[in-house]
Amino acid sequence: MNKLWMILCILGINAYATVEDEVYITIGSDAVLSSQKSLNAPKALKQSSGITVMKVKKSEIESLSHLMHEKFNRCGGFIVHDSKAEAMEVLALEGIRQKAKNLPFADFTIDQEQKATKLVSMVKEFPIRDMILELSKFQNRYYKSQSGVDSQAYIKTKWEKLAAARNDVRVEYYKHSRWPQPSLIMTIEGTSKKDEIVIIGGHADSIAGWWGRERARAPGADDNASGIATITEVIRVMMESGYQPSRTIQFMAYAAEEVGLLGSKAIANEYKDQGKNVVSVVQFDMTNHKGTEDLDIVFMTDYTNQAQNKFMGALIDKYVEGVSWGYSKCGYGCSDHASWHNAGFPASMPFESTMRDSNGHIHTKRDTIDVNGSGGTADHAEKFARLGVAYLVEMGK
Numbered sequence: 001m002n003k004l005w006m007i008l009c010i011l012g013i014n015a016y017a018t019v020e021d022e023v024y025i026t027i028g029s030d031a032v033l034s035s036q037k038s039l040n041a042p043k044a045l046k047q048s049s050g051i052t053v054m055k056v057k058k059s060e061i062e063s064l065s066h067l068m069h070e071k072f073n074r075c076g077g078f079i080v081h082d083s084k085a086e087a088m089e090v091l092a093l094e095g096i097r098q099k100a101k102n103l104p105f106a107d108f109t110i111d112q113e114q115k116a117t118k119l120v121s122m123v124k125e126f127p128i129r130d131m132i133l134e135l136s137k138f139q140n141r142y143y144k145s146q147s148g149v150d151s152q153a154y155i156k157t158k159w160e161k162l163a164a165a166r167n168d169v170r171v172e173y174y175k176h177s178r179w180p181q182p183s184l185i186m187t188i189e190g191t192s193k194k195d196e197i198v199i200i201g202g203h204a205d206s207i208a209g210w211w212g213r214e215r216a217r218a219p220g221a222d223d224n225a226s227g228i229a230t231i232t233e234v235i236r237v238m239m240e241s242g243y244q245p246s247r248t249i250q251f252m253a254y255a256a257e258e259v260g261l262l263g264s265k266a267i268a269n270e271y272k273d274q275g276k277n278v279v280s281v282v283q284f285d286m287t288n289h290k291g292t293e294d295l296d297i298v299f300m301t302d303y304t305n306q307a308q309n310k311f312m313g314a315l316i317d318k319y320v321e322g323v324s325w326g327y328s329k330c331g332y333g334c335s336d337h338a339s340w341h342n343a344g345f346p347a348s349m350p351f352e353s354t355m356r357d358s359n360g361h362i363h364t365k366r367d368t369i370d371v372n373g374s375g376g377t378a379d380h381a382e383k384f385a386r387l388g389v390a391y392l393v394e395m396g397k
Contacts, residue, residue, distance in 0.1 A: 021057050024087035025260060027078040028052070028332035031068065038067050045084075048091040051332055055084075061259055062213060069363050073355045074334040075223060075285060079342070080260030096344040101305060105346040106279045106395065108311035110318055115243075116393040120319050122237045123385045128378035131158070131229035132221050132288065132369050140218035141181075141206040143256035143263075148181040152204060155253050158232060159186050162239045169239070174267060181205060181255040183263040186235065190248035190396070196277050198395045199250045200234065200388055201264065202227030202284040203257030203336055208364050221369045222352075223362035227284035228253055230381045234388040245396030247279065254336050257285075258363075264336035272343040280308060280395050281347040283337035284388070286362070288369070288381040291353030296383055297325040298351045303338050305346035312348055312391060319390040323383050328354040350387060352380060 024045075027035065029052045032044050042056040056064065061080065068077030081087040134154070135141070141151040156171055163169040163186070174183040184204065190196065206220025207213050219225070231251055238249075255263035271278055292298065297316060299309045309327070316325050328351065332338065337347035352359070361367045370376045 021059065022055050023058050023061070024081045024084045025054050025056055025078045026051050026081065026087055026090045026333065027054055030331065031072055031077065034067065034071055035064060039063060046088065046091060049094045051091060053087045053091065062207075065207065065258055066363065072331055073358045074331050075362065076257055076261050076333050076335055077331065078260055079265060079333045079338065080262055090342060093342060093344075097303070097341060100341050100344050100346055101303070104307040105305070108307060110314060110394055112393050112397055113318070116319055116390050119237055119241050119243065119389050119393055120386045122241060123233060123382060123389060125378050125382045127236060128229045128233045128381045128385060129369070131232050132225045132378060132381075135225035135228060136219035136221045136368060140208065140213065140216055141204055141220060142213045142216070142218065143179050143181040143205045143259060145214040148205060148255075152182055152184055152253065152255070155204060155228060155232070156184055159184070159235060159251070162232075162235050166239060168244070174263075176255060176263065176266060179256060179262070183255045183267060184253040185267075186251040188238065188245060188249040190245050193246045194248045196247045196279050197250060198245075198247050198279060198392065199252060199281045199340075200231055200284065200392070201252035201254060201281070201336060202231055203255075203263070204228055204253040205256055205258050206367075207258045208367070217365040219365065219368050220362070221367050222286050222289050222359050223367055224285050226286055226288035226378070226381050229378065230284050230287045230384045230388060233385040234392065237389050238392065243393070243396075245392070247396050249392055249396055257336055261333060261336055261339050264339035268339040268343040268345065271345075278340070278345045281337065281340040281345055282312070282388070282391060283335050283347065283349040284384060285335040285349065286352050286359065287384040288378055289352045289359040290380045291357035291359060294324060295326045295354065296323045296380070297387065298328045298354050299325065300330045300334070300337075300349040300351060301327050302329045303332065303341045304348050308346050308348045312350060312387065315390045315394065316387055320383060320386045330355050350384060
């Protein structure tokens with residue numbers, strides 16, 4: 001043992017602290033300079049195709065999350081990786097991302113009018129509103145807090161009750177070894193094409209403020225109780241109608257999105273490693289703030305699949321009467337769809353507004369249903385639920 005090591009030990013200083021306190025992230029290159037100015041000058045290691053690998057302190061992750069929301073309107077806005085090698089590998093995946101962006105992974109036809117119209121008509125606003133209110137009652141849904149665990153248990157129980165009469169449906173935790181909040185997966189097993197998987201997901205965690213997030217008040221009514229409530233209404237319609245898909249359908253409530261897309265990254269990478277045939281992924285992250293006057297639903301064009309975005313727009317025109325739609329961009333890692341995109345799967349993110357008009361109350365204790373632009377109702381989220389039902393009927397066939 002050398003003298004420096006002995007001195008560190010005597011003083012009680014962890015000689016590995018600087019190593020253990022650092023993590024590697026990928027972040028949009030447009031956000032690097034702002035990150036370096038706001039944080040403790042994190043190192044930018046390598047850049048490619050608009051994505052940069054950086055090394056940051058673990059203690060700065062929450063500040064980075066706040067910065068990405070305040071300056072770039074990104075919920076997340078970066079991806080935390082398990083190692084430097086994993087982060088660097090993302091830069092080498094540009095070919096996979098281009099495939100995930102440009103190639104159709106399914107035959108995007110619309111030919112289930114009778115069934116889809118019937119099921120879309122079953123969507124109701126009140127159950128969505130009620131679910132938003134119930135999730136907002138938790139102190140927070142932070143990925144390290146007990147209330148973050150308890151809120152996932154609440155969602156699991158809700159989904160299990162909706163599926164109680166179905167023996168082809170299962171609801172399971174996806175547990176993560178490094179934090180207590182689990183992700184949640186509900187599966188409706190397909191019939192003739194059960195190896196082909198269609199996914200609707202959204203993140204279940206919420207945050208507020210910079211520090212002490214285990215204790216912070218973070219109702220997260222819009223971000224993202226609205227997305228989980230929208231998904232839950234889609235589930236209710238599927239269960240009550242007795243709908244049986246040909247393809248396997250999975251509903252997901254991801255943990256730890258707000259701190260680097262951790263939950264969805266783990267699941268998407270596992271599906272990739274296992275060679276699962278995911279033909280379509282949709283992300284519902286914030287659905288109840290009517291922020292853009294002339295648009296109801298906005299599809300993010302970056303880090304998503306172009307053919308699938310057009311298909312979902314056509315679904316709105318066909319099945320979601322009176323709803324306008326358009327396009328916007330949200331930047332790298334702005335929500336969980338980026339995890340699936342990086343893994344090479346086709347993903348879409350229908351959003352509640354353009355990013356310029358996004359909800360300014362998110363990530364604060366003021367993110368409650370009464371300030372979401374829908375007058376205390378879930379009228380805006382109802383539009384997304386109708387789209388979700390139409391999407392599953394047409395994709396599940």
